[in-house]
Amino acid sequence: xxxxxxxxxLEYNYVxxxxxxxLMQESFGKTDISMFTEPRTVVIWSSFLTGRNTEKxxxxxxxxxxxxxxxTFFSKFKKWYAIDVPGFTxxxxxxxxxxxVMKKVFEGEASVEEYDKLIFENxxxxxxxxxxxxxxxxxxxxxxFSLADSIGHVxxxxxxxxxxxxxxxxxxAKKTKEVAKKVFIISDHGMKAVGRFGDHSNYGFWSxxxxxxxxxxxxxxxxxFIESLA
Amino acid sequence: MLKIAMVGxxxxxxxxxxxxxxxxxxxxPEEKLKEIELACKELGEEMxxxxxxDALEEERxxxxxxxxxxxxxxxxxxxxxxxxxxxxxxxIKNMATGVSQADVAVLIIxxxxxxxxxxxxxxxxxxxxxxxxxxxxxxxxxLVNYSQDIFEKIKKKVKDLLETIGLHAIAFIPxxxxxxxxxxxxxxxxxxxxxxxxxxxxxxxxxxxxxxxKTVFCVxxxxxxxxxxxxxxxxxxxxxxxxxxxxxxxxxxxNVKVNGIFYPDxxxxxxxxxxxxxxxxxDISRGCVLSNKELQVKKEIICTxxxxxxxxxEGCEFLMRCFTQEAKCRVKRIIDALDIDTLEEKNTKEIKPxxxxxCIIELSDKMVxxxxxxxxxxxxxxxxxxxxxxxxxxxx
Numbered sequence: 001x002x003x004x005x006x007x008x009x010l011e012y013n014y015v016x017x018x019x020x021x022x023l024m025q026e027s028f029g030k031t032d033i034s035m036f037t038e039p040r041t042v043v044i045w046s047s048f049l050t051g052r053n054t055e056k057x058x059x060x061x062x063x064x065x066x067x068x069x070x071x072t073f074f075s076k077f078k079k080w081y082a083i084d085v086p087g088f089t090x091x092x093x094x095x096x097x098x099x100x101v102m103k104k105v106f107e108g109e110a111s112v113e114e115y116d117k118l119i120f121e122n123x124x125x126x127x128x129x130x131x132x133x134x135x136x137x138x139x140x141x142x143x144x145f146s147l148a149d150s151i152g153h154v155x156x157x158x159x160x161x162x163x164x165x166x167x168x169x170x171x172x173a174k175k176t177k178e179v180a181k182k183v184f185i186i187s188d189h190g191m192k193a194v195g196r197f198g199d200h201s202n203y204g205f206w207s208x209x210x211x212x213x214x215x216x217x218x219x220x221x222x223x224x225f226i227e228s229l230a
Numbered sequence: 231m232l233k234i235a236m237v238g239x240x241x242x243x244x245x246x247x248x249x250x251x252x253x254x255x256x257x258x259p260e261e262k263l264k265e266i267e268l269a270c271k272e273l274g275e276e277m278x279x280x281x282x283x284d285a286l287e288e289e290r291x292x293x294x295x296x297x298x299x300x301x302x303x304x305x306x307x308x309x310x311x312x313x314x315x316x317x318x319x320x321x322i323k324n325m326a327t328g329v330s331q332a333d334v335a336v337l338i339i340x341x342x343x344x345x346x347x348x349x350x351x352x353x354x355x356x357x358x359x360x361x362x363x364x365x366x367x368x369x370x371x372x373l374v375n376y377s378q379d380i381f382e383k384i385k386k387k388v389k390d391l392l393e394t395i396g397l398h399a400i401a402f403i404p405x406x407x408x409x410x411x412x413x414x415x416x417x418x419x420x421x422x423x424x425x426x427x428x429x430x431x432x433x434x435x436x437x438x439x440x441x442x443x444k445t446v447f448c449v450x451x452x453x454x455x456x457x458x459x460x461x462x463x464x465x466x467x468x469x470x471x472x473x474x475x476x477x478x479x480x481x482x483x484x485n486v487k488v489n490g491i492f493y494p495d496x497x498x499x500x501x502x503x504x505x506x507x508x509x510x511x512x513d514i515s516r517g518c519v520l521s522n523k524e525l526q527v528k529k530e531i532i533c534t535x536x537x538x539x540x541x542x543x544e545g546c547e548f549l550m551r552c553f554t555q556e557a558k559c560r561v562k563r564i565i566d567a568l569d570i571d572t573l574e575e576k577n578t579k580e581i582k583p584x585x586x587x588x589c590i591i592e593l594s595d596k597m598v599x600x601x602x603x604x605x606x607x608x609x610x611x612x613x614x615x616x617x618x619x620x621x622x623x624x625x626x
Binding site: 113116120121124165167168 | 264270275
């Protein structure tokens with residue numbers, strides 16, 4: 001089975017600084033997302049899946065935008081499953097609630113603790129779905145985890161907290177590698193600290209369980225690479 | 231303030247122990263800790279105290295304090311500073327350059343691994359740097375089922391090792407920094423241990439009293455004030471200075487009168503350990519040492535040194551620094567070197583990296599020295615080449 005772990009907001013520099021071996025895998029690097037006017041989650045993920053820049057279309061109705069399976073690299077595989085991937089199979093109610101509480105945190109109407117609890121709760125749900133799917137016989141399985149991005153927006157400047165988050169993502173990657181033949185890890189964008197908070201950076205992260213030389217690929221170029229694994 | 235050097239092999243739990251001490255003595259920034267605790271709970275992780283130390287490290291970097299290598303905390307009215315050095319090189323650099331003078335060392339040994347190469351090296355360094363009080367903390371007792379038998383075996387081995395080196399441990403404590411056994415709170419898992427907890431040992435430790443009558447002031451710099459006065463700045467390591475008194479200025483031995491003391495405003499007297507500005511009757515330079523008593527002035531010294539990245543050979547030339555003093559120097563003779571692995575002395579003409587050796591060093595100019603027990607700052611030296619510290623040591 002090929003597994004793609006979509007880690008939203010996973011920052012290249014933290015992966016290196018925290019020495020996250022399970023995230024770096026055999027080969028790793030940054031992705032080029034400079035073709036987009038802004039590093040927007042839905043746009044980047046749907047562009048990664050389809051291999052084309054979806055920005056113009058997606059911006060019309062960002063959180064309701066969804067690409068069709070036949071437009072994505074999943075069409076090259078017989079048995080596939082995609083969990084909560086933005087712009088494709090994302091679970092709207094989870095992310096709408098997260099965005100709402102995040103807004104309240106910034107406006108001082110909700111506490112960081114309250115927000116973190118919600119994020120961890122949602123993370124647990126997605127993780128459960130993923131590990132369940134990992135036991136099944138798919139050719140390719142992709143799961144999206146928003147943990148690093150969601151916690152990062154309010155706590156990216158608290159490195160120690162982020163280290164814990166990256167450790168959790170490492171654990172998922174490690175468990176995945178026990179089952180999957182090939183593991184590709186990708187983030188839509190990284191993050192940069194703004195005081196204790198975090199904002200999107202203008203590059204993403206990739207890594208693969210085998211030795212490959214992808215350099216700094218444009219995110220839309222990765223469709224071909226994923227298809228080559230079929 | 232009691233300064234504690236924490237030393238031990240990588241992965242023997244130094245960071246976890248520091249984190250545990252800070253946590254159990256309630257010395258941590260509560261708000262930040264709350265978020266970390268929640269994240270640990272939600273992610274099904276045990277609270278990792280090594281993370282707490284990382285968090286403090288971040289904070290120190292942000293604040294860019296001059297005491298960047300110290301972690302401060304207080305407990306039951308006593309103040310402590312943990313000297314945090316990531317490795318033995320940093321440790322000896324800090325110790326030898328006077329950044330950190332530890333009063334006591336806690337030697338950490340993991341119960342599941344016992345004595346390692348680094349343990350021997352650290353013990354030899356403690357001896358070299360003149361640290362007399364050593365507490366041995368046998369950590370990770372939880373990993374050996376809190377076995378008294380294993381603790382006693384390690385205790386015997388460490389005791390023998392320390393005796394070979396010439397060190398005496400004031401206490402051996404079985405601890406689990408991870409679970410908090412015998413660090414601040416007495417262990418319920420080791421009822422067979424009747425001794426003090428680590429913090430109790432530290433609380434009971436009395437600092438050696440210096441000769442309060444001996445004034446030692448090391449000159450760091452000379453500045454001109456807006457009013458045109460020349461102010462001599464430095465550190466008062468021992469004794470007191472009164473306005474109007476006459477002191478000797480070493481190495482020359484000439485008399486100088488203290489016309490005024492500024493700390494930061496003018497005051498009549500000042501006690502150790504302070505960093506005042508002095509207005510003096512004579513011009514003096516950086517590196518001079520002022521005292522009311524005779525000090526040892528030497529142009530040739532015997533010292534024990536620890537070589538860092540480069541070998542130290544007979545004939546090598548360096549810049550020697552001793553607190554605020556510096557002078558060019560040459561290694562006249564290597565007397566012996568100590569193999570860190572076997573702890574055997576060998577006759578040699580060089581001291582290799584990570585070896586400890588005794589040598590005779592000639593100086594281009596006279597410098598003031600002291601015994602390590604009296605004024606440790608004036609007994610610790612570093613040898614510098616092209617701005618890089620090549621070796622650190624202690625004047626014998």
